[in-house]
Amino acid sequence: xxxxxxxxxxxxxxxxxxxxxxxxxxxxxxxxxxxxxxxxxxxxxxxxxxxxxxxxxxxxxxxxxxxxxxxxxxxxxxxxxxxxxxxxxxxxxxxxxxxxxxxxxxxxxxxxxxxxxxxxxxxxxxxxxxxxxxxxxxxxxxxxxxxxxxxxxxxxxxxxxxxxxxxxxxxxxxxxxxxxxxxxxxxxxxxxxxxxxxxxxxxxxxxxxxxxxxxxxxxxxxxxxxxxxxxxxxxxxxxxxxxxxxxxxxxxxxx
Amino acid sequence: xxxxxxxxxxxxxxxxxxxxxxxxxxxxxxxxxxxxxxxxxxxxxxxxxxxxxxxxxxxxxxxxxxxxxxxxxxxxxxxxxxxxxxxxxxxxxxxxxxxxxxxxxxxxxxxxxxxxxxxxxxxxxxxxxxxxxxxxxxxxxxxxxxxxxxxxxxxxxxxxxxxxxxxxxxxxxxxxxxxxxxxxxxxxxxxxxxxxxxxxxxxxxxxxxxxxxxxxxxxxxxxxxxxxxxxxxxxxxxxxxxxxxxxxxxxxxxxxxxxxxxxxxxxxxxxxxxxxxxxxxxxxxxxxxxxxxxxxxxxxxxxxxxxxxxxxxxxxxxxxxxxxxx
Numbered sequence: 041x042x043x044x045x046x047x048x049x050x051x052x053x054x055x056x057x058x059x060x061x062x063x064x065x066x067x068x069x070x071x072x073x074x075x076x077x078x079x080x081x082x083x084x085x086x087x088x089x090x091x092x093x094x095x096x097x098x099x100x101x102x103x104x105x106x107x108x109x110x111x112x113x114x115x116x117x118x119x120x121x122x123x124x125x126x127x128x129x130x131x132x133x134x135x136x137x138x139x140x141x142x143x144x145x146x147x148x149x150x151x152x153x154x155x156x157x158x159x160x161x162x163x164x165x166x167x168x169x170x171x172x173x174x175x176x177x178x179x180x181x182x183x184x185x186x187x188x189x190x191x192x193x194x195x196x197x198x199x200x201x202x203x204x205x206x207x208x209x210x211x212x213x214x215x216x217x218x219x220x221x222x223x224x225x226x227x228x229x230x231x232x233x234x235x236x237x238x239x240x241x242x243x244x245x246x247x248x249x250x251x252x253x254x255x256x257x258x259x260x261x262x263x264x265x266x267x268x269x270x271x272x273x274x275x276x277x278x279x280x281x282x283x284x285x286x287x288x289x290x291x292x293x294x295x
Numbered sequence: 296x297x298x299x300x301x302x303x304x305x306x307x308x309x310x311x312x313x314x315x316x317x318x319x320x321x322x323x324x325x326x327x328x329x330x331x332x333x334x335x336x337x338x339x340x341x342x343x344x345x346x347x348x349x350x351x352x353x354x355x356x357x358x359x360x361x362x363x364x365x366x367x368x369x370x371x372x373x374x375x376x377x378x379x380x381x382x383x384x385x386x387x388x389x390x391x392x393x394x395x396x397x398x399x400x401x402x403x404x405x406x407x408x409x410x411x412x413x414x415x416x417x418x419x420x421x422x423x424x425x426x427x428x429x430x431x432x433x434x435x436x437x438x439x440x441x442x443x444x445x446x447x448x449x450x451x452x453x454x455x456x457x458x459x460x461x462x463x464x465x466x467x468x469x470x471x472x473x474x475x476x477x478x479x480x481x482x483x484x485x486x487x488x489x490x491x492x493x494x495x496x497x498x499x500x501x502x503x504x505x506x507x508x509x510x511x512x513x514x515x516x517x518x519x520x521x522x523x524x525x526x527x528x529x530x531x532x533x534x535x536x537x538x539x540x541x542x543x544x545x546x547x548x549x550x551x552x553x554x555x556x557x558x559x560x561x562x563x564x565x566x567x568x569x570x571x572x573x574x575x576x577x578x579x580x581x582x583x584x585x586x587x588x589x590x591x592x593x594x595x596x597x598x599x600x601x602x603x604x605x606x607x608x609x610x611x612x613x614x615x616x617x618x619x620x621x
Binding site: 091093112113114117118122123124125129130131132133134138141142143145146148150151152155156158160163164167203204207 | 468471472475476477479480482483486487489490491492493494495496497498504508
């Protein structure tokens with residue numbers, strides 16, 4: 041059986057530094073999958089290779105058996121793998137609704153000739169309906185007319201998800217979605233992610249916040265120094281000796 | 296309904312405008328309409344965040360192409376103007392391959408170099424470009440009559456009517472593009488290209504599209520100019536004019552559709568009427584430079600910000616009056 045999203049012996053070298061070394065992992069359809077590891081473990085590099093931001097030195101990423109590594113970012117996105125960014129990467133100068141409308145780009149591809157002649161009314165209506173639906177999903181519909189740059193931090197993060205969600209993704213790649221959030225906002229964000237999972241979207245999260253990861257993920261992959269370390273459910277990972285050693289340092293060697 | 300009335304009134308004003316002016320001012324009016332097209336098409340490119348220094352040369356490509364099509368191949372002039380625009384757009388697509396490997400400042404310099412190379416090619420090859428002396432005796436627009444008015448294209452008033460109509464149609468198309476999802480995508484490419492790409496936007500394709508459209512309309516402007524003046528040479532499209540285009544765009548502001556047009560009109564009126572009356576026209580570059588520095592210092596968002604300020608204040612008053620009435 042072909043796996044849904046499969047990372048196969050992925051390797052990335054920057055000059056002499058091997059940031060990711062032969063990493064393999066499988067993401068099952070409809071799960072929230074966490075990717076954790078200490079600083080510098082190569083999580084973000086892995087993430088960037090899956091989303092098409094980097095081209096891997098060797099190895100493959102496959103979506104339903106199709107190789108998607110090495111494709112450009114918009115081509116990966118068109119196959120249904122949509123990423124979000126660290127921090128609040130948004131179109132700050134545009135309104136919230138316009139941000140979501142950019143997210144509908146793939147579903148309602150603009151055509152310049154139809155746009156000039158005015159034959160794209162249907163598409164424009166459809167795109168706006170989808171954008172509003174995405175805003176509603178994340179509880180942002182009352183802010184549709186606001187400038188994205190003037191939203192609060194929590195709302196900005198939610199809008200980042202809404203832009204990705206508006207494009208009908210199969211997989212959402214979330215890059216540290218809990219950074220800089222207070223516990224209240226973190227809980228809200230976790231709720232949104234469970235809602236996405238119920239919607240049939242597979243989620244891969246790269247994250248530092250252990251509380252959130254443990255409470256949210258179905259499967260967790262831990263990596264250290266670019267290599268695969270352990271994989272399993274939250275309880276398994278929490279008590280895994282290699283994971284504890286990677287995070288807290290090898291007490292054994294000190295003695 | 297109200298919009299229709301405004302458009303009709305504006306059309307009447309534009310029709311009546313040249314009759315109150317002197318002959319030389321009528322000529323300037325023709326150039327003003329062409330320059331409005333030039334600066335408005337330039338704004339479309341700036342929507343994607345790229346500023347080019349080749350825009351005027353690309354306009355020249357349209358002018359040369361249109362002149363050569365009508366002169367060498369005997370193409371009917373109105374068609375050759377459109378073909379000139381198409382040629383400019385096509386050249387922009389070709390130039391996009393080397394140029395869009397660069398972004399921002401590097402694109403600016405790269406486009407300048409590309410423009411200078413095109414100008415040198417015009418100078419180097421006497422056949423068909425006529426070398427440094429350029430092309431002379433370009434076919435004029437054929438005269439025609441629409442019953443109530445006889446178009447005689449040696450009269451600037453006639454040519455003004457033609458170019459105003461062509462430019463109005465071009466501006467309408469540019470406006471439609473900007474207000475469409477395509478225009479929104481241009482903005483998205485400008486503000487956060489990575490996020491746009493993650494949303495499935497092909498960045499290269501959209502940058503090229505904006506560059507090609509802007510160049511096509513600049514090319515049409517060039518064609519209009521070539522068949523009016525009757526002679527073009529490489530120095531008609533040098534960096535001096537490019538600096539004026541930049542000044543119009545910056546002084547007017549590029550945040551809105553009308554900003555660059557406003558900049559172009561205000562500075563042309565200032566230059567041609569005020570400075571000429573005072574006998575200062577030789578100091579045009581100096582004064583333009585001064586205006587640009589002053590506007591960057593004291594009006595960084597351009598003349599359009601004054602208009603926006605006035606209109607929003609007016610609207611605010613309207614709301615208050617409504618509330619009072621309630």
